[in-house]
Structures are given as C-alpha cells and as structure tokens.
Amino acid sequence: MFSYLRTLLLFTGLFASSFAIATTMMAITEFELEISEGEFITVRSAGNAQSQWLETANGDIIVKRSGTWYLAEINSQNQALSTGIPYREGEVVPAEIVFIPDLSLSAALDALESTSVVSQSVAISSSDGVTQQPILVLRVSFLDQDSRYSSEEIHELIFADESSSSLSVAQYYRDNSYQKFDIQPVSETSGTVSDGVVDVALSYNHPNFGSSYGSSTSQLVSDALVSANSYINFSAYDTNSDGSLSSRELGVVLIIAGYENAYGGAGASEPRIWAHKSSISPITLDGVSLSAYAMFGEQHQSHLATIGIISHEMAHLLFSLPDLYDRQGDSNGIGRWGLMGLGSWNSTNGVSGSSPAHLLAWSKVEAGFINPRDVEGDAIDFSLKSATSDNDALRVWLDPFRHGEHFLLEYRALEGSDKALPGEGLLISHVDDWVGYGTAGLQNDVVEHKLVDIEEADGQDDMDLLENRGDREDVYNDAYGQDYFGSSSLPASVDYQGNSSGVEVAQIRVGDEVTGNLSLPYEQLGDNLGYDDGGVRAAWGSGGSVSLVEYSVPSDSRFAHGIDFYSYRNAVISTSLYASFTGGSVSNALHVSSSTITPGWNRIEFSSSLDLSSYSKVYLEITASADSLRAFGIDNMGDVSGNSYIKLNGSFQSAGFDFNQRLLVANQEDGFNYQIPDKLSFQEIEVSESGSSGGGGGSFGLFLILAAMLASCRIKLRVYAV
Structure with a gap:
C-alpha cells in the first residue's frame, strides 16, 4: 500500500505531516482525593494531555494505575512514570527509581495543529459587516x-x-x-x-x-x-x-x-x-x-x-489559531494573559474557566478581529484604549518589510472577561513570524525564541522559569514603578539576536487609557506581498518543480528588494521575476538569480532594487534543483487566493493552495540598514514508511494528507493512523 502512496506523493508533490489534534492545557485545580476507603488527602492536578498526575500537599507525585495510586517521578519528556510503589501518605520516594516501562505513558502528537486540504470559506456575513x-x-x-x-x-x-x-x-x-x-x-x-x-x-x-x-x-x-x-x-x-x-x-x-x-x-x-x-x-x-x-x-x-x-x-x-502555551512544558508560554495560553482557565469566582482572558492582540490579528496601527517615523506620543473596550493596538516592526520580528502593544484592563487577569497595564508582546505555526511551526515550544513572548516588565522571567502563570508585574504600569521599556531596561528592548531594537517606550502612564512616548527604528517601512495567511501547513514539489506567484504592484511600494521563501529542505533554487504571464507561460524577465536555502524561512535580497513602477503585476517564478524533493512550503488553510501556480507539462496551472513566498517591496530605492535575522534550526521533514496504531497509552503515528490539483480535477487522499 505504501509504495502506491509514495508514487502518488512523487507525482502530486504535496506532503504534510501532522496529527489532527489540538488540545487545551489542563486546569490547575485543588480538591480532596479519596486515596483509599475513607482516607482523603488534598491534591492538585498537574501535567498535560499526554501525561497527567496529581501532586500532594507535601510535594509527592502520584499516578493511578489499575485502581491503585502509586508514587511517581517526572522524566525528561515531562511524563509521569510510576515507580511501582503504592502511595502511602508521608512515605518518601527513594532516591534511585527503576522505572517500569509498561507503566509509562507514551507522548502523543496531539499538540500539533490540524491540517486540512479543504479550503475554508468565509462564513455568511450580513450587510452590516457582522x-x-x-x-x-x-x-x-x-x-x-x-x-x-x-x-x-x-x-x-x-x-x-x-x-x-x-x-x-x-x-x-x-x-x-x-x-x-x-x-x-x-x-x-x-x-x-x-x-x-x-x-x-x-x-x-x-x-x-x-x-x-x-x-x-x-x-x-x-x-x-x-x-x-x-x-x-x-x-x-x-x-x-x-x-x-x-x-x-x-x-x-x-x-x-x-x-x-x-x-x-x-x-x-x-x-x-x-x-x-x-x-x-x-x-x-x-x-x-x-x-x-x-x-x-x-x-x-x-x-x-x-x-x-x-x-x-x-x-x-x-x-x-495556534496554542501559545509551551507544548513541551518547559515554560508557561504567554501564561494567563491570553485565551490560547493558560488564560482559558482564568476565573474570579473560583470556578476555573468562567472568566477566560481575551485573546492576545496577536491572536486577534490572526483571527481578523483587529488591524493594529503600524507605527513608523522617529518618535510619537501614543494612547491606547483597553483591549476589552476597543480594537486598539500598536505594532512596531523590527523588520523593515513587516515580516518577522515586531512588538505588539495593548492595554489590558481588569474589566469584562479580563477582570481575572493577574494585573492591568501596558502588555508588550515580542512576536517573530518566522518561528511560525501550523504543521512546521514551533509556536511557543522554544523558551529562548518563541512565536509570541510576553516581555515581563519586572524582568523576572517567572513564566519562562515556571515560577508562575503570570503576575501583575508582567505589565508596564507607573503605579508598579514600571514605566519604561528600552535599551537600558530589564527586559531590554532587543531582537532575538541580542541587538538593540531601536524601540523605546517611555513615560508610560495607566489610567482610563495608557499613554506614553514611542521611539521607532524606521522612519518609513516597506512591505511584503503574499497570500499565505494560515502558517506553513505542508510541503510541495519533486526535483525540478517550478512555482509561480502573481503579485499586484502597490502604488506606494514601487521597488522590489528581494523575497522571503519557506523551504522544508536544504535546497538550491533559481529565482526569476517576470513582467508578463500569458497562455500559461512567463516572459520579460526583470531578475534572475540562484540561491542556496535551508529549512525554514529564507530571506533572499536582490543585488539591487528593481523599479516596478511601469508594471501593474509581476510574477515570481522559483525552480527547485533536481535533488530538491518537497522544497516548497505551502499554506492550504483559509481562502485560496488563486494567484499561485504550479508547472505541469510545461505550462503553469492554478494550484489549490498558496505558496509560503513573499515579495519584499518598498517606496525607497535604497535598501534598509538592518541585519537579516537569524532563524531557529529546523529539521528536514522526511516521509516515514511505517505507521503505528493508537493504543491505550495515547501513542499515535503520523498521518499523511496528500492532494493534487490538476486542472479542474481535485484528488484527495487521507491516511490516518488511528
């Protein structure tokens, strides 16, 4: 059977690996547990979807196996493993534990976002825009x-x-x-x-x-x-x-x-x-x-x-939307500050989850609920209304082409469902688009380099160190003595390479609104043109495959400076920009170059900017080298733009997805004075020829989603390990 799938894979060129499960972090609850008949102890829940345990008042870890509670320890994979020693209150866990393999819990792949080849259509909208x-x-x-x-x-x-x-x-x-x-x-x-x-x-x-x-x-x-x-x-x-x-x-x-x-x-x-x-x-x-x-x-x-x-x-x-807690359990992610972190369990009445935190500003952007103000210039005074009362947020780009690192500023007040937050004030999130989400994204799983990180105003890094799930000193509030974020603050205003960001937020005052002064790294920003709005979801391409993406040239960004390209592979690609596309073929080349790329996002700058003012549309063609199998990252979630094409039988035909490719444009001819960002190391994604079945311990194999879009014919095939 798999030889047939592999043949289809090579023919269609589309590959995605994920497990279609997205879960919620558990609530931390404390209750009385009947440990044996008539004997009760106070415990609190702990763990995750893959491995759950209880912690007693004196710090013992216990798990239930076949009706009996056993002492346990946590291994390096954050799994609770039974020691085989029945729990007795006050009994000490021995220093050396021999774990019993058949009592361990296998880690599941249920923290990965699901992937679907079914395009999401816009829901029914009324005339008033709701x-x-x-x-x-x-x-x-x-x-x-x-x-x-x-x-x-x-x-x-x-x-x-x-x-x-x-x-x-x-x-x-x-x-x-x-x-x-x-x-x-x-x-x-x-x-x-x-x-x-x-x-x-x-x-x-x-x-x-x-x-x-x-x-x-x-x-x-x-x-x-x-x-x-x-x-x-x-x-x-x-x-x-x-x-x-x-x-x-x-x-x-x-x-x-x-x-x-x-x-x-x-x-x-x-x-x-x-x-x-x-x-x-x-x-x-x-x-x-x-x-x-x-x-x-x-x-x-x-x-x-x-x-x-x-x-x-x-x-x-x-x-x-992706989870913004740490799926590896090494940190508390964004903590209680957002629904997609641990804020889903917030409460004011002791009933966990009755007053969940608002979505973090970044999540609202991804959901289409807000469009933050992109600020540029030298320095500005600003004011922000509360996130519960107004769709108000500021976005400060560290990347001049608005694709990569940036800060999001929002005012979180103790009102509405946010009344259960740890505190109120200016919340600053550090975002790096290149970390990504979806099948290939790392989300918030790397403590030192998250997709969305809270700049904890007190500099204690409590959420990263698992000390707490958020406290009032995480936000900037002059009442707490925290009224400045910049090059000399702790945390400092730096990018993920440790360089000064050029962003200074000073004179922060919290009242009915948050006000302050903002110094910015760029007086004028460029932009990026692309259609991948759902993260990196799958890989496409056999050796020598060719993609084409059509872009409309904006009137206020006439110069092309380069591209951002996502690859699942170490590969060599040829990049060409054309001015004409007719009859399935391109012509009038404006740029041709060759580049070596690595897994993840790659920024490829043109040797000199290209003046596009004479063209209403341009066409980006990328050809992978003959040994570059599945080099192209694609997004097959959300609305398909219809502007992505694949080359079949010598002619370009419409793809049923969008490529993870961005054309970098600006209204200035000269390049920006910035450093191309470092990126996290990604492993090349391979197709496994063996699968496993889910068992009682929660173990899963990967499943494949394969699709081919050929002219008006869509082929769908799903293989599940269940």
Whole structure:
C-alpha cells in the first residue's frame, strides 16, 4: 500500500505531516482525593494531555494505575512514570527509581495543529459587516452515561446573549471581535427547534478514552453526526457549493456526557474525555462531506463545563489559531494573559474557566478581529484604549518589510472577561513570524525564541522559569514603578539576536487609557506581498518543480528588494521575476538569480532594487534543483487566493493552495540598514514508511494528507493512523 502512496506523493508533490489534534492545557485545580476507603488527602492536578498526575500537599507525585495510586517521578519528556510503589501518605520516594516501562505513558502528537486540504470559506456575513457563524452542538449520551445538564443549559452555555447572568461562548467572541463575529445556532428540529442543540443517544457505553484519542474517538464523532442527520440539512450550509463543509461554513461541537479530563487531570472522574479539536475521515451526509469538530466533556467534576476551554478549542476550530502555551512544558508560554495560553482557565469566582482572558492582540490579528496601527517615523506620543473596550493596538516592526520580528502593544484592563487577569497595564508582546505555526511551526515550544513572548516588565522571567502563570508585574504600569521599556531596561528592548531594537517606550502612564512616548527604528517601512495567511501547513514539489506567484504592484511600494521563501529542505533554487504571464507561460524577465536555502524561512535580497513602477503585476517564478524533493512550503488553510501556480507539462496551472513566498517591496530605492535575522534550526521533514496504531497509552503515528490539483480535477487522499 505504501509504495502506491509514495508514487502518488512523487507525482502530486504535496506532503504534510501532522496529527489532527489540538488540545487545551489542563486546569490547575485543588480538591480532596479519596486515596483509599475513607482516607482523603488534598491534591492538585498537574501535567498535560499526554501525561497527567496529581501532586500532594507535601510535594509527592502520584499516578493511578489499575485502581491503585502509586508514587511517581517526572522524566525528561515531562511524563509521569510510576515507580511501582503504592502511595502511602508521608512515605518518601527513594532516591534511585527503576522505572517500569509498561507503566509509562507514551507522548502523543496531539499538540500539533490540524491540517486540512479543504479550503475554508468565509462564513455568511450580513450587510452590516457582522460575520454570522453557524454552530451545531451535539449533546451526546451513552447507554451507561446520561447527560447531567439539559439542552437548555447547554444552549445558554454556548449561545446566550448579553441578557444572561453568565458569560456565554457567543458573548465571549462578540466581545473579542468588537461585535463583528456572531456565533449563531443552526436550524434543526431536535427538541427546542433551532436552538442549535441536537440530542444524540448512542447505543453503546461511553468509550472513556481520556486523552488517548484513536479509533473510538473517530467512531464516536461519526456516529453522532449520522444520528443527528435526521434533524438538520447539512447541505444548506455548503455556502460555496463545493460539496464539503469547512468549519467556517458549519462549526461542529460535541458535548460528551461524563467528565472533562482537562479539568481534573489524573484526578478527573470517569468516564472522561480530553477536550480537543480534530478531524475525522470525511463523512458524507446530505450530499456534503464533514470532517472537523471540537469535543468537550460535559462536567467539570461537580459543575457544568465552563466557557474557557470551549472558547479555546473553538479558536482552533474556527480560526486555526495556534496554542501559545509551551507544548513541551518547559515554560508557561504567554501564561494567563491570553485565551490560547493558560488564560482559558482564568476565573474570579473560583470556578476555573468562567472568566477566560481575551485573546492576545496577536491572536486577534490572526483571527481578523483587529488591524493594529503600524507605527513608523522617529518618535510619537501614543494612547491606547483597553483591549476589552476597543480594537486598539500598536505594532512596531523590527523588520523593515513587516515580516518577522515586531512588538505588539495593548492595554489590558481588569474589566469584562479580563477582570481575572493577574494585573492591568501596558502588555508588550515580542512576536517573530518566522518561528511560525501550523504543521512546521514551533509556536511557543522554544523558551529562548518563541512565536509570541510576553516581555515581563519586572524582568523576572517567572513564566519562562515556571515560577508562575503570570503576575501583575508582567505589565508596564507607573503605579508598579514600571514605566519604561528600552535599551537600558530589564527586559531590554532587543531582537532575538541580542541587538538593540531601536524601540523605546517611555513615560508610560495607566489610567482610563495608557499613554506614553514611542521611539521607532524606521522612519518609513516597506512591505511584503503574499497570500499565505494560515502558517506553513505542508510541503510541495519533486526535483525540478517550478512555482509561480502573481503579485499586484502597490502604488506606494514601487521597488522590489528581494523575497522571503519557506523551504522544508536544504535546497538550491533559481529565482526569476517576470513582467508578463500569458497562455500559461512567463516572459520579460526583470531578475534572475540562484540561491542556496535551508529549512525554514529564507530571506533572499536582490543585488539591487528593481523599479516596478511601469508594471501593474509581476510574477515570481522559483525552480527547485533536481535533488530538491518537497522544497516548497505551502499554506492550504483559509481562502485560496488563486494567484499561485504550479508547472505541469510545461505550462503553469492554478494550484489549490498558496505558496509560503513573499515579495519584499518598498517606496525607497535604497535598501534598509538592518541585519537579516537569524532563524531557529529546523529539521528536514522526511516521509516515514511505517505507521503505528493508537493504543491505550495515547501513542499515535503520523498521518499523511496528500492532494493534487490538476486542472479542474481535485484528488484527495487521507491516511490516518488511528
């Protein structure tokens, strides 16, 4: 079978490796655990989706195996491994532990973002510019586990408006989008008509898979969708009539009777599942196919699931937003300052997740909720309204072509759902686009070089050192004595190479607004032209493959200075820029060069700038050397621009994806005085010829997603290790 897949791979040239699971970090909860009959101890949950444990009041680590609690230790992979010694309160863990292999938990690949070859279409929008997002909620019960909460309570949790006494998921997204994104229930005939909730009773017992996603998870989703089909016309939501439903056309959410594993961790009651976003092998109902979903456990121990975890996974489902916690567990990422970090569990009333943090400004940019003010010049005075009241943020680019490192400034105030933040003031995020997200992105997994890092104003690096999940001294506030960020502050205003950024933020004052003075590195910025808006998702190309991307020349950026190109490989590429493209062929070359590239983003500067003022469009052709298999990074998420082409049989034909390629332009002829940034080391991605099956320990193999776009024919093939 694999020889056929490999042949297809070489023919189509498209390759992606990921596991279609995105999860939430667990809540840190403290509770009384019955360790044996009538004996209770105080414990707190700890760990992650792959490995969960409990910590006792005196610091012991314990795990449950076959009904018995054992002493455990944490290995270098952040896994809790049983010592085989039953826990007794007060008993000391011996200094030398011989780990028992069959009691260890295998690390799963469930922290990677999912990849889909199905283009996401824009959701239905009304004339006033508000996006209407249809959501179907499946309330799933089993022979041995009924739902505890009614459909009405589930409806309130997801869809309630501002008249409700408690915050709903819909309200949360209206607030974060500044009333421009509105979650709406689908039209269905189950129970209360068109409340968006369909009751599904499956004729088998709860699979109780916890975080061990596999065939039982996929079967549950498929069975629930089939059972719901008699209550909803799925084809009515295929707004672009392509025969498949993207999450933006219809978001599918499953609320599973039983308990949420991410809430209680190893101490969560059973039966349980771990909240996640993923995809199943497409199922066809009413003539359209469905694949993506988000799933949650109904109960957080003694109460209904809270909105934080649901909002987090729906951000994966609807916007492909990446996790901003550290998936390796080496730091706390952005901590409690954003929904995609650990802020999904924020609360003011002791119920974890009842008051989740707003999305960080960077996440709002990626979701399309805000368009920050790009500031340029020498120095400016600024003011910022709070993130909860206004779509206000400042972006200061360290890269003159606006693709790479930058700072985002936002005012986080203790109001709205942000009232559970650790503090209030000016929050400064250090972003590096080149770190990336998606299949190939490292996100926030490298402590020293994150995709999005919080500049902790007190210089203590508590979140990086796992000392806390955020405190009030992380923000700049004159009331805390932290009113300056610059070359002489701690942390200093530097890029990831340790060079002074040229950015100084002084005289910071916090009141109804945040005000201050901002010194900038560039009086005028260039720009980059590109269409890859969903991260690096897959690789394309066999030896000698040729790509072409069409760009419209902006009137205010007439000079081309170079390109940014993402590669999965060490490779040699030939770069050509043309002025004409007709009949599937290019002509009138403006530039030709050859470059050696490495895995990750590469910046290739032209030897001299090119004046494009005579052209309305230009065409970037890149040819990979004969030994450069799958050198091209591509984005097959979001809207496909239609401006990317691949060469087949000597002629360029439209691709069903966009290339990770940017044309660097500016309105100035001379180059910028800056240093091309260093980048993280990426491993070349290889195709594995063997797969593994998911087992009880949560171990997964990679799966392949292969696609070929040939003229008007789309070939889709998915192979899952489940």
